[in-house]
Amino acid sequence: MRNFIALGLILMCNASWAQNWEDRQQFNATDATTTLRIISSTDTNLFAPLIEAFVAQNPDVAIEYLVTGTADIDTRFRKTPKAFDIAISSAMDLQLKLTNDGYALPLKGVSHPAWAQWRQSLFGFTSEPAAIVINRAAFKGLPIPQSRQELIEALRARPDVFRNRVGTYDVRQSGLGYLFATQDARAFETFWRLMEVMGGLDVRLYCCSGDMIDDLIDGKIAVAYNVLGSYAQARAESQNVIKIILPSDFPTTMMRTALVSRSSQEPQAAERFIQFLVGYQSNPIESTRLLPPLNATENGVERATIALEPALMTFLDTLKRNNFLYEWENALIQN
Amino acid sequence: MADLSVSGSLRNRLALTLIGGAAVLAILLFFAVRNYAVQVAQQGQNDILQASVTSMLDAAVIRNNKVELDLPYSAFSMLATPADDQVFYAILQDGIHISGYDDLVFSAGVSGGNSIFETGKMRGVTIRKISASKTLIGANQRIEIQIVLAQTQDALSDTLDQISRNAAVLGIGFFALAAALSFWASSATIGQLGKLTSSVTRRGPQDLSPFSKPVPREMAPLVTSLNSLMGRLEQSLSQSEDFIVEAAHRVRTPLATVRSYAEATLQRVNKEENREAMRSMIKAIDESSRAAGQLLDHAMITFRADHLERQELDLVALAKELVLRLTPIADMKDLSLTLQGDSIVPYSGDFVLIQNAVRNLIDNAMKYSPAEGSIQVIVSAGPSPQITVCDRGPGFPNDEIETLTTRFQRGTNATNTIGSGLGLTIARDVAAAHGGKITLTNVQEGGACVTLSL
Numbered sequence: 001m002r003n004f005i006a007l008g009l010i011l012m013c014n015a016s017w018a019q020n021w022e023d024r025q026q027f028n029a030t031d032a033t034t035t036l037r038i039i040s041s042t043d044t045n046l047f048a049p050l051i052e053a054f055v056a057q058n059p060d061v062a063i064e065y066l067v068t069g070t071a072d073i074d075t076r077f078r079k080t081p082k083a084f085d086i087a088i089s090s091a092m093d094l095q096l097k098l099t100n101d102g103y104a105l106p107l108k109g110v111s112h113p114a115w116a117q118w119r120q121s122l123f124g125f126t127s128e129p130a131a132i133v134i135n136r137a138a139f140k141g142l143p144i145p146q147s148r149q150e151l152i153e154a155l156r157a158r159p160d161v162f163r164n165r166v167g168t169y170d171v172r173q174s175g176l177g178y179l180f181a182t183q184d185a186r187a188f189e190t191f192w193r194l195m196e197v198m199g200g201l202d203v204r205l206y207c208c209s210g211d212m213i214d215d216l217i218d219g220k221i222a223v224a225y226n227v228l229g230s231y232a233q234a235r236a237e238s239q240n241v242i243k244i245i246l247p248s249d250f251p252t253t254m255m256r257t258a259l260v261s262r263s264s265q266e267p268q269a270a271e272r273f274i275q276f277l278v279g280y281q282s283n284p285i286e287s288t289r290l291l292p293p294l295n296a297t298e299n300g301v302e303r304a305t306i307a308l309e310p311a312l313m314t315f316l317d318t319l320k321r322n323n324f325l326y327e328w329e330n331a332l333i334q335n
Numbered sequence: 336m337a338d339l340s341v342s343g344s345l346r347n348r349l350a351l352t353l354i355g356g357a358a359v360l361a362i363l364l365f366f367a368v369r370n371y372a373v374q375v376a377q378q379g380q381n382d383i384l385q386a387s388v389t390s391m392l393d394a395a396v397i398r399n400n401k402v403e404l405d406l407p408y409s410a411f412s413m414l415a416t417p418a419d420d421q422v423f424y425a426i427l428q429d430g431i432h433i434s435g436y437d438d439l440v441f442s443a444g445v446s447g448g449n450s451i452f453e454t455g456k457m458r459g460v461t462i463r464k465i466s467a468s469k470t471l472i473g474a475n476q477r478i479e480i481q482i483v484l485a486q487t488q489d490a491l492s493d494t495l496d497q498i499s500r501n502a503a504v505l506g507i508g509f510f511a512l513a514a515a516l517s518f519w520a521s522s523a524t525i526g527q528l529g530k531l532t533s534s535v536t537r538r539g540p541q542d543l544s545p546f547s548k549p550v551p552r553e554m555a556p557l558v559t560s561l562n563s564l565m566g567r568l569e570q571s572l573s574q575s576e577d578f579i580v581e582a583a584h585r586v587r588t589p590l591a592t593v594r595s596y597a598e599a600t601l602q603r604v605n606k607e608e609n610r611e612a613m614r615s616m617i618k619a620i621d622e623s624s625r626a627a628g629q630l631l632d633h634a635m636i637t638f639r640a641d642h643l644e645r646q647e648l649d650l651v652a653l654a655k656e657l658v659l660r661l662t663p664i665a666d667m668k669d670l671s672l673t674l675q676g677d678s679i680v681p682y683s684g685d686f687v688l689i690q691n692a693v694r695n696l697i698d699n700a701m702k703y704s705p706a707e708g709s710i711q712v713i714v715s716a717g718p719s720p721q722i723t724v725c726d727r728g729p730g731f732p733n734d735e736i737e738t739l740t741t742r743f744q745r746g747t748n749a750t751n752t753i754g755s756g757l758g759l760t761i762a763r764d765v766a767a768a769h770g771g772k773i774t775l776t777n778v779q780e781g782g783a784c785v786t787l788s789l
Contacts (some may be wrong), residue, residue, distance in 0.1 A: 100421045102458050119419040186408055310422040311412035318434040319426065320406045 015069030021068040028055035032062030034166040034269045040088035041070045054276045062270050066224050071176030084297045085264040091175030092313040095122055095257040104259040107271045116294060118308040123274055124255030125281040127295045130180045131229040132245040147249045155197050162201050167212045167221040170205035171328055180226040182315040183252045183306055195331035203332050217241050230292050250304045336673050349521040357513030365506035371497040381452055382465055384465040387413055389401045395480045397473040400427055415492035425743035439483045442466035459551040460487050527551050543569035580634045583627040594620045629757040631690050636761055640768035643685050650680040651714045654722060658712055669706045676714040682789060684769050695758040695787050696724040703728035725784040730777040762787055
């Protein structure tokens with residue numbers, strides 16, 4: 001009987017394993033003796049050059065790259081920490097809480113600046129600002145807003161143009177969206193006013209950066225707030241349709257972070273991967289890189305990078321989160 | 336001196352005591368510093384936890400009959416440490432968990448206003464946790480908000496490690512310094528004893544004057560006792576020498592008188608048995624007189640040995656004069672007395688003493704020689720100036736050849752011969768006073784030789 005239950009559990013696991021990945025790719029599956037399972041929120045095409053460079057150096061390691069949303073990473077990882085070797089996510093707060101809760105393995109062999117790592121377990125490897133991305137057509141002949149305040153004014157000035165054409169993250173679904181929103185709420189007084197204005201314009205809510213940028217290019221929306229700059233950058237270079245604006249009143253800058261599961265079956269290989277990852281992303285002359293490098297300053301100006309510290313857990317508190325979501329819904333969902 | 340039983344060393348004992356004390360002090364210092372640092376560091380962590388939990392409690396309000404707790408960002412922000420310590424918290428409402436980590440236990444015994452610190456384990460790591468509560472008063476209800484906040488102690492133990500290392504360096508440094516000082520202090524202290532010892536050692540054998548150099552107070556009783564001992568010793572020595580001189584004088588003079596009377600009586604008596612008795616008497620008187628003379632000689636030598644009056648002299652001349660003077664006495668005993676050896680042996684020494692010594696040697700030789708025997712006095716310059724007196728007597732007993740020069744010691748084969756046992760002692764003392772020695776040897780074909788080497 002017990003065997004049947006075990007079998008049933010395995011099947012259920014496998015079933016849930018197979019389902020609902022945004023993307024799933026194998027690298028170097030043929031020659032390798034070791035497989036690293038990486039659960040990540042970063043699109044495969046942005047990460048592929050790095051993985052290919054890694055497996056070229058480490059032919060004995062294969063990589064199974066599984067893509068899902070940031071909140072989903074947190075849920076799955078907490079549920080089965082054994083099933084993954086490495087978790088990569090742009091939701092710094094969730095990653096930090098995973099580390100704080102003891103899910104991450106300290107890696108003695110990785111040397112990384114103190115501001116970009118926590119407990120020698122969680123390693124930041126990109127610096128990515130949250131951007132305001134606009135459809136150029138919607139602002140033709142008009143000044144382009146350079147700050148949140150100017151964005152509010154522009155939205156208020158032409159509500160007919162922007163009604164139902166403003167987009168931002170649905171912070172209830174997106175971990176990264178929640179991180180950006182909470183950090184904005186903390187740092188900028190204008191945040192809630194902006195939310196009110198966007199709510200008044202029947203804001204569209206998105207789970208992911210990709211969809212938002214698609215709609216921007218299509219012209220379905222004219223303004224996207226708190227979009228991940230790196231995703232927009234990947235499109236902006238080829239198209240003149242959209243423009244990325246880093247708010248002049250400090251862009252909120254996050255780091256993508258990686259951690260090795262404490263229950264990892266392949267801790268040595270995983271540590272090698274993290275070493276490679278931070279080296280690759282810190283290298284000032286890495287030509288194949290698609291992700292933004294880890295960089296504390298932009299053009300010599302220090303960025304307001306979200307600090308890796310226990311305070312990140314504040315907004316993950318149930319009461320605090322409920323409170324925030326309540327306020328957020330009040331502001332944005334007005335009908 | 337070799338029999339003195341030596342147990343331990345004052346210097347080592349002193350140094351060990353001081354070093355042991357220093358080691359104990361160094362260890363105490365290390366633990367005191369470390370203990371103090373633990374308290375200070377722990378107090379620092381407590382203060383931050385207290386501040387954080389207070390700011391969290393301050394954020395709790397009742398709104399619409401419902402508890403709201405809008406955690407301030409700074410509450411966790413202030414808990415950031417260089418070692419990236421983990422933070423755990425739990426929020427309870429009237430004992431029911433409403434947010435945070437549900438495996439963090441609120442400490443019983445917290446009543447409104449106060450807070451309790453505890454150190455414990457959570458998820459396999461050591462944590463410091465604070466439990467605090469606050470009573471919220473609503474429209475018609477009282478709600479107790481309880482918060483447990485915990486932090487790991489990595490930064491604390493890093494700090495403590497660093498402080499421990501510094502404290503260890505401090506302790507070792509203190510110990511090294513104290514050990515060096517201990518060696519120096521014990522050497523300096525024992526040095527005073529060493530000084531006294533060397534000044535005692537440097538003294539001549541007859542120097543019994545008191546020590547007058549300043550000594551540390553602790554050594555004063557020792558030196559005082561030493562001085563008084565030497566004073567008594569000197570007094571008793573001089574008393575006994577005086578006594579001997581006095582006694583010898585007092586005996587010799589009446590003896591001379593008795594001898595002259597005995598001689599005169601011998602001339603007058605005719606009966607053979609009476610004559611024989613008189614001769615025996617005269618012989619005994621001679622012997623007593625000679626012993627008294629030797630005692631006087633010895634006392635004089637003991638006195639002069641300290642104040643040698645060295646002069647340039649010729650040992651051959653000295654020996655020749657003695658031989659000339661003693662030849663009549665030798666003739667009386669039918670002995671032949673001859674002088675041999677180098678023609679001139681210059682030496683710088685005390686004439687009276689050397690003469691005395693050689694006369695005693697010849698005296699001895701004459702006493703132990705059989706009738707018609709020959710006595711040779713040989714003076715030679717090499718290897719060192721020496722005078723040898725050889726006789727044809729019975730020789731020295733081989734097993735006593737080492738001890739015969741001791742005062743009043745006589746050979747076991749000499750019981751039939753009258754003597755005081757001082758002759759060889761006088762010769763030895765004279766030799767010693769000149770830095771030389773006497774050597775006793777037996778001659779193969781009979782007889783013995785005594786060599787006085789200077």
